[in-house]
């Protein structure tokens with residue numbers, strides 16, 4: 384089993400605490416957001432990456448360097464899968480939706496994560512035609528109309544988790560990634576796709592959201608909820624082993640056994 388830590392944080396609750404952790408460039412970038420909600424998510428996402436990076440690398444948060452690796456170009460732009468410079472054995476994935484930021488983190492396998500807000504207004508018929516495999520679409524159509532949007536978003540998060548693990552993002556057509564079983568399946572994997580099967584796990588998240596994790600090994604998930612960013616930043620090491628007690632006094636931990644890979 385591969386240990387994976389999953390962090391869930393509320394961007395509204397932590398807004399004030401997150402900003403001081405950002406670099407000057409990130410602070411300048413955050414000021415350019417028009418949407419307050421999107422700005423809060425960006426700020427918390429970067430603050431969390433710095434806080435966890437600081438603990439992992441044993442350096443102050445301001446010295447954590449977040450890189451991005453794009454599979455399609457090498458222009459060095461701020462896009463593609465994030466990684467921590469100086470931590471080659473670590474893989475992590477970030478997602479945000481509604482008011483939550485989700486971050487999956489492992490030094491034992493590759494990870495991809497996605498969270499979506501259960502927005503009842505979406506049209507699963509319209510979106511499904513572009514993003515679901517035929518079998519997934521048939522299963523969705525067989526459900527009562529009231530259940531379709533939640534199931535569509537569940538499938539969507541599984542697909543996005545897989546393409547984010549690989550670093551391809553939406554450059555891979557989502558309809559080609561079949562996720563109605565315990566692993567993600569592609570008839571013709573694109574260049575650079577992992578050779579290992581991608582295990583899919585439904586993550587426990589607050590009501591109103593759905594989230595999925597993709598991993599290159601069967602995961603043992605420890606879920607952490609952060610309620611205070613100010614305690615311990617830059618000092619407490621992130622434990623690699625799941626434990627009953629949190630290394631961070633401000634972090635609530637659920638037992639590792641709470642989340643298991645999805646059965647078929």
Ligand SMILES: CC(C)(COP(=O)(O)OP(=O)(O)OC[C@H]1O[C@@H](n2cnc3c(N)ncnc32)[C@H](O)[C@@H]1OP(=O)(O)O)[C@@H](O)C(=O)NCCC(=O)NCCS
Nearest residue numbers: 428455456463464465477478479497547550551552553554
């Ligand atoms: C990654 C992607 C699937 C995320 O979609 P989303 O549902 O809107 O956003 P989420 O909140 O779930 O995830 C956003 C996070 O995914 C991460 N991410 C971005 N691109 C990624 C990639 N290719 N692989 C893995 N993770 C990626 C980032 O950490 C990003 O957060 P940040 O921008 O705040 O740093 C989508 O934006 C995408 O495919 N982008 C890449 C497109 C691309 O590669 N174009 C070619 C450029 S040359």
